[in-house]
Amino acid sequence: IIREGYEHGFINQAIIEKYAPADKNYSIYMSGPAAMIHFVNQEIKKLDLRPGQVRQEMSGSVNPYFFKNYPEEAKNKTFNMTVKTRDQIQVIPARSDESLLVAMERAGIIAPSSCRSGVCGACRSRVVNGKVFIPFPGRRAADSEYNYVNTCVTFPISDLTLQVPVHDYANMLG
Ligand code: FES
Known part of the structure; x- marks a missing residue:
């Protein structure tokens, strides 16, 4: 109709x-x-x-392989992701077709998140080293310069190290 x-x-x-x-x-x-x-x-x-x-x-969920500029050589790989929080360092597997946030959740890490769409910034974390694929444009210039990403819409394309901020939700709620 x-x-x-x-x-x-x-x-x-x-x-x-x-x-x-x-x-x-x-x-x-x-x-x-x-x-x-x-x-x-x-x-x-x-x-x-x-x-x-x-x-x-x-x-x-987003499949990064769908994007024309996705690097072929990273497809179907699992990388090592070192996750640093305030008081812990863990090395976990990170599949190239899953976001950094999903990799952390699979490993039992309670990483910050909210919208899961790259909009709110709640999951914002710093890539200390390694390479990532970010399918959507619009990252702030300062975030690009200092390597901050929204983990919910960022995908690993090499081994990497991620520094994740810890939010004290319990205290925020009083
Ligand atoms: S959870 Fe909102 S930007 Fe990632």
Whole structure:
């Protein structure tokens, strides 16, 4: 059924420009499955917006192999991830198709998280060494410079060391 008065099909550059102000003074908020978010991000790149103008929330898990710029040589590998918290150092397995956050949870580490979509920053941790794949654009310049990542949307592509902040939730709740 095609209903009058609604757009149909993929959300592309033309549809966004049809409704967005010409002066580019607006924000985009996307919510949906990873494949949709990936497609719309490619279209948004053509609009020449600042990273801060785009927010996204994914449902379901992301498969990094789906992305064109994913390095072939990392596929189907399991790496060693050294996780440092305030008072513990652990070496755990980290599969290349699972986020750093999921690898920690599998190993029983209670790592901080909330949205699990790369939006809230609750899982923000520092990659001390090693390489990671970050599928979605929009990382803050300071985070890139000092190697901070959102572990929920970051994937290992080599052995690595991660410094994870410990939040004292019990005290925060009083
Ligand atoms: S849990 Fe929100 S950004 Fe990772």
